[in-house]
Amino acid sequence: MKIGFIGLGNMGAPMAANLVAAGHEVTGFDLAAPMPEGVAAAGSAAQAATGAEVVITMLPNGAILRSVAAEILPAMSKGAVFLDCSTVDVESARAVAEEAEAAGVLAADGPVSGGIGGAAAGTLTFMVGGSEAAFARISPLLEIMGQKAVHCGASGAGQAAKICNNMILGITMIGTCEAFALADKLGLDRQKMFDVVSTSSGYSWSMNAYCPAPGVGPQSPADNGYKPGFAAELMLKDLLLSQQAAEAADADTPMGVAAAALYKTFVEEEGGKGLDFSAMLPRFEKRSRG
Numbered sequence: 001m002k003i004g005f006i007g008l009g010n011m012g013a014p015m016a017a018n019l020v021a022a023g024h025e026v027t028g029f030d031l032a033a034p035m036p037e038g039v040a041a042a043g044s045a046a047q048a049a050t051g052a053e054v055v056i057t058m059l060p061n062g063a064i065l066r067s068v069a070a071e072i073l074p075a076m077s078k079g080a081v082f083l084d085c086s087t088v089d090v091e092s093a094r095a096v097a098e099e100a101e102a103a104g105v106l107a108a109d110g111p112v113s114g115g116i117g118g119a120a121a122g123t124l125t126f127m128v129g130g131s132e133a134a135f136a137r138i139s140p141l142l143e144i145m146g147q148k149a150v151h152c153g154a155s156g157a158g159q160a161a162k163i164c165n166n167m168i169l170g171i172t173m174i175g176t177c178e179a180f181a182l183a184d185k186l187g188l189d190r191q192k193m194f195d196v197v198s199t200s201s202g203y204s205w206s207m208n209a210y211c212p213a214p215g216v217g218p219q220s221p222a223d224n225g226y227k228p229g230f231a232a233e234l235m236l237k238d239l240l241l242s243q244q245a246a247e248a249a250d251a252d253t254p255m256g257v258a259a260a261a262l263y264k265t266f267v268e269e270e271g272g273k274g275l276d277f278s279a280m281l282p283r284f285e286k287r288s289r290g
């Protein structure tokens with residue numbers, strides 16, 4: 001298949017590399033990141049989209065998605081599919097889908113879970129919003145880049161699932177980090193803490209698959225000086241999206257509110273910007289009860 005791929009950062013690059021490895025012809029465009037091996041470099045987003053049967057975007061936020069969509073939709077072939085895998089607000093996803101439909105292009109929002117490890121291994125989970133027809137067309141590609149794809153409903157439903165998932169992730173990462181910091185102060189060895197919790201009722205993806213303590217559990221950004229990974233500012237973005245959605249839907253999310261506030265302070269005042277979201281652990285280590 002001829003694929004355009006726009007946004008080849010931490011996540012997009014390994015996803016595109018897996019499509020190339022599966023034999024697809026991928027043309028990419030990124031404002032800054034280098035092209036992975038086997039991806040042809042386009043001079044612009046519109047050029048990457050021209051003639052593609054499927055265009056995939058993996059971009060930082062909804063505003064950037066909207067501007068890229070405005071640029072590429074006029075260049076896309078009628079009947080082609082526009083699959084956005086970024087995590088963005090539900091409104092941007094729906095607005096872009098409407099514009100795509102008006103341009104004769106099928107649209108799907110397909111945000112992912114699984115982190116950079118899942119992107120590299122091709123084991124992401126895709127949560128997809130859009131028509132049955134769009135889902136059917138992208139399914140073979142989702143099978144290459146992921147291990148599971150759930151068709152959640154109409155346009156925007158994938159993003160709704162994603163922000164709920166990431167609200168849980170932000171909350172569990174904070175809980176895991178504060179528990180490690182407490183365990184340290186209680187004199188408990190971190191490896192023992194991991195051995196117990198990862199096989200007890202406190203286990204979670206944050207503990208078991210992405211342990212925030214260096215040298216403990218599987219390889220994670222903690223073992224690499226907290227280089228992202230999944231940047232703390234992207235987690236803050238997702239938590240703010242969940243709170244924006246909760247506000248609009250009148251949903252009570254007290255732990256989500258607390259997690260958003262902690263990540264906001266971490267990113268804006270405590271030097272967390274540019275660090276992985278699991279760097280909440282050294283942040284808690286530095287602090288006392290107050």
Ligand code: NAD
Pocket residue numbers: 006007008009010011012029030031032033045058059060061064068085086087088112113114115116229230231234
């Ligand atoms: P990233 O910052 O590493 O990559 C984004 C890329 O988009 C960058 O390379 C940037 O240069 C490029 N870009 C920005 N504006 C552009 C434009 N106008 N045209 C072309 N390229 C442009 O971020 P990431 O970690 O790869 O995350 C991408 C998306 O995936 C985000 O929405 C994020 O929330 C989501 N996500 C990330 C993870 C993770 O673990 N990193 C996991 C799940 C979802």
